[in-house]
Amino acid sequence: MDGDSAHSMEAEREMTRLWRTFRTVYELLADRGYEVSDNELSLPLEDFRAKYADPLGYPDRTKMKIQARPTDTMKMKYTPLPSKANPNPQPDCGTIYVDFCPDSSAVGTKQVRAFNHLVDENNFHTGIFITQTPISPSAVRLLSGVPGRICEHFQEQDLLVNITRHELVPKHVLLSPEEKGKLLERYRLKESQLPRIQISDPVARYLGLRRGQVVKIIRKSETAGRYASYRWVI
Amino acid sequence: MAQQGPSHPLKTSLPETYAAVNAQQPPPSYSYPTQEEQDRYLEGRPGATQQHLEVALEHAQQIQSQKDAEDVILNRILELLELPSSQTADPAAPSREDTVKLKYSLAPFRPDDYDNLILERNFEDLCGGPRGGFQFKYGPKGSGPGGRGRSVDIVSQDRVEKWCSDACAERALWIRVQLSEKPVWERRAGDTRGTSILLLEEARAKRLKAPAATSSVSSVVDDLQSMGLGNDRSRELALERGDTSLIRPDGRVNVDIRENPHGSQQVAGAPQMRPEDANGGSIEGYVPRERRDVDQDGDIDLLDQI
Numbered sequence: 091m092d093g094d095s096a097h098s099m100e101a102e103r104e105m106t107r108l109w110r111t112f113r114t115v116y117e118l119l120a121d122r123g124y125e126v127s128d129n130e131l132s133l134p135l136e137d138f139r140a141k142y143a144d145p146l147g148y149p150d151r152t153k154m155k156i157q158a159r160p161t162d163t164m165k166m167k168y169t170p171l172p173s174k175a176n177p178n179p180q181p182d183c184g185t186i187y188v189d190f191c192p193d194s195s196a197v198g199t200k201q202v203r204a205f206n207h208l209v210d211e212n213n214f215h216t217g218i219f220i221t222q223t224p225i226s227p228s229a230v231r232l233l234s235g236v237p238g239r240i241c242e243h244f245q246e247q248d249l250l251v252n253i254t255r256h257e258l259v260p261k262h263v264l265l266s267p268e269e270k271g272k273l274l275e276r277y278r279l280k281e282s283q284l285p286r287i288q289i290s291d292p293v294a295r296y297l298g299l300r301r302g303q304v305v306k307i308i309r310k311s312e313t314a315g316r317y318a319s320y321r322w323v324i
Numbered sequence: 325m326a327q328q329g330p331s332h333p334l335k336t337s338l339p340e341t342y343a344a345v346n347a348q349q350p351p352p353s354y355s356y357p358t359q360e361e362q363d364r365y366l367e368g369r370p371g372a373t374q375q376h377l378e379v380a381l382e383h384a385q386q387i388q389s390q391k392d393a394e395d396v397i398l399n400r401i402l403e404l405l406e407l408p409s410s411q412t413a414d415p416a417a418p419s420r421e422d423t424v425k426l427k428y429s430l431a432p433f434r435p436d437d438y439d440n441l442i443l444e445r446n447f448e449d450l451c452g453g454p455r456g457g458f459q460f461k462y463g464p465k466g467s468g469p470g471g472r473g474r475s476v477d478i479v480s481q482d483r484v485e486k487w488c489s490d491a492c493a494e495r496a497l498w499i500r501v502q503l504s505e506k507p508v509w510e511r512r513a514g515d516t517r518g519t520s521i522l523l524l525e526e527a528r529a530k531r532l533k534a535p536a537a538t539s540s541v542s543s544v545v546d547d548l549q550s551m552g553l554g555n556d557r558s559r560e561l562a563l564e565r566g567d568t569s570l571i572r573p574d575g576r577v578n579v580d581i582r583e584n585p586h587g588s589q590q591v592a593g594a595p596q597m598r599p600e601d602a603n604g605g606s607i608e609g610y611v612p613r614e615r616r617d618v619d620q621d622g623d624i625d626l627l628d629q630i
Contacts, residue, residue, distance in 0.1 A: 196446070196447040198444045198447035199402060199405070199444055200447065200448060226440060226443050226444055226447065228440045228441075228443075229444075231394065231398050232398060235395070235398070
């Protein structure tokens with residue numbers, strides 16, 4: 091009986107941890123501008139357990155697959171400004187697919203190749219691959235090498251808490267190309283004259299920012315109230 | 325008569341001369357912009373010149389070639405995951421095709437890439453076996469403190485399970501030390517490190533074939549000479565370091581005096597008395613004053629007569 095209870099305790103722990111990760115993923119999708127319902131955002135642990143637990147009480151990651159479509163505001167933000175060469179630009183975003191890797195260790199090129207294949211076959215615009223352990227360096231390279239698609243990788247423990255909800259993390263807002271143009275005009279800047287933010291920055295990774303975009307960072311200041319600064323993603 | 329072949333044999337840099345050769349080579353992964361595209365790009369930018377654009381393109385090409393090289397390495401890693409080609413292959417005596425493939429594929433690798441390959445291979449072979457955690461590794465009897473009992477090492481499980489046997493580990497690390505640390509896009513044409521990889525068994529066979537080392541001086545000299553220390557390559561390197569002079573390996577200019585065969589054929593004769601030389605003559609057209617005096621006055625200096 092003791093062994094059984096220890097077993098279920100461990101299952102319970104893993105279930106709770108994964109539930110938190112799962113919720114953060116939905117928050118991430120909502121923050122990026124995908125269509126996410128309120129039910130999904132506030133999924134209680136009991137419902138999560140009922141839906142994704144296997145007979146032993148452990149989470150079944152193969153069932154946990156998420157797809158989401160971009161909202162109109164997101165499409166607007168990802169539509170480049172019309173130019174002479176491209177007078178009618180299409181939004182550079184589309185359906186996102188999130189996959190939880192069931193392997194508890196040794197995630198290498200094999201799993202990543204399967205994931206890439208899945209993303210490519212189903213014609214998803216973006217894919218997020220979530221693993222329990224770090225993936226091998228060659229797998230990282232392979233993941234970023236899909237032409238025309240964006241594949242990202244997170245570890246489950248990275249998403250255990252939502253970093254953007256921390257009180258010390260200021261609010262990051264992505265600017266649309268139009269807003270970016272206005273900003274540069276208003277301050278008479280070239281984009282290279284803006285302060286920068288790395289593409290590997292945790293918040294940039296969370297928001298899925300791409301090179302060349304500009305984020306507005308709104309922080310509270312004791313002396314100036316709200317203070318906005320702009321950073322160029324590089 | 326109609327002429328066959330190219331009408332201007334000297335203009336070998338004409339593109340059509342090499343069209344057949346160029347067609348055989350794979351197309352580059354990037355396309356160099358044509359002059360028209362470059363002009364169009366420069367039109368909208370009054371501050372930029374053709375030179376700026378060329379510098380930018382040069383750097384872009386370098387970066388692209390690095391990316392291409394990394395892609396090649398990634399593809400080679402994926403290919404090498406499938407070795408050995410047959411399940412029954414003996415690791416000590418791999419098949420010829422596998423050996424050729426391995427040597428060919430490892431050429432652009434750095435030791436780091438090789439480690440990645442090993443990591444990937446471990447992932448593939450283990451298939452979700454228990455990893456992480458630690459394991460006790462017991463030494464042979466009598467290896468403990470004070471010669472009693474057994475020594476105990478605590479080793480991480482990853483390290484224990486990395487190789488199937490010590491022989492395998494030796495083979496793999498033997499290859500690793502032969503790889504070049506330099507990334508492939510920085511290697512130069514003469515760099516043989518990394519391109520001539522020997523498997524452990526091949527290296528052992530080679531060593532056995534070589535005559536057994538003796539302690540005599542002559543054999544040591546022979547060995548040193550066979551190492552090729554004095555050949556052109558090492559001289560080149562010494563030149564690069566500035567060790568030796570270009571002219572003599574000894575470091576001194578070699579002076580070699582030889583007679584000019586053409587100049588020494590005519591033998592100079594003895595001087596002959598000419599009539600104008602009776603009074604001593606002139607020295608390069610200058611007639612000394614005393615004699616001039618005699619010529620002009622007809623007097624004879626007393627002092628001269630004494």
